[in-house]
Amino acid sequence: MKIFAAEFIKSCVTPEQFPSGQLHEIAFVGRSNVGKSSLINSLLNRRDLAKVSRTPGKTRAVNVFLISTSDPALSQFHLVDLPGYGFAKVSKSVRTQWGPLLEDYLVDRAPLLGVVMLVDSRVVTDQDRQTIAWLRSIRRNPLVVATKVDKLKPSERVRTLRQTHRALGLAEGEMLIPYSSVTGDGRERVWGALRDVAGSLRKDLA
Ligand SMILES: Nc1nc2c(ncn2[C@@H]2O[C@H](COP(=O)(O)OP(=O)(O)O)[C@@H](O)[C@H]2O)c(=O)[nH]1
Ligand SMILES: [Mg+2]
Incomplete structure (x- = not known):
């Protein structure tokens, strides 16, 4: 699959600014510093499309990119980079931590x-669990990706990923795709899963 284009469209801070038109959207969520910007850049083969920031919690806007690829199911879509969570107090609900903009968008x-939810392959937080539960409750079953797997020693990789899978409360057959933005590990699997999400919709419509 070739990526023909990947361009930044806009940053939205109110729902009125969300794009109009018919293009489908795939959104990426995860707590700050989980590696979301790096993963987006790595998926798209772009060095600096989604700014990789070292300052957690800096991005509060909904950032929209227009992507076109050689895959018929994903020929044109909006990739949406959602603000990170995890910089507010754990005791508050996901809703108040994360803000009404996100809730408006996701609900x-x-x-x-489709929603791609990123978790650190080594660290699962309460907010990760709460977010998965909340996404399910609003019928946005997320595709879960475990980031930074290059940091796992080969000898501990399988065990750690299994622990993470369990800690997230994923069911036996549910996917947890290991990913590294450093090595590109998992890139084809994520594209494959996105293709399936887009492809199943095409069948629904047929
Ligand atoms: N080793 C390793 N580091 C990563 C990976 N992805 C991101 N990072 C690092 O983690 C930090 C946060 O990454 P960033 O993409 O800005 O996270 P974001 O806040 O979720 O957008 C940066 O220092 C990245 O270089 C990865 O796959 N492997
Ligand atoms: Mg970021």
């Missing part, structure tokens, strides 16, 4: 086709 957004 109501009609063009939203």
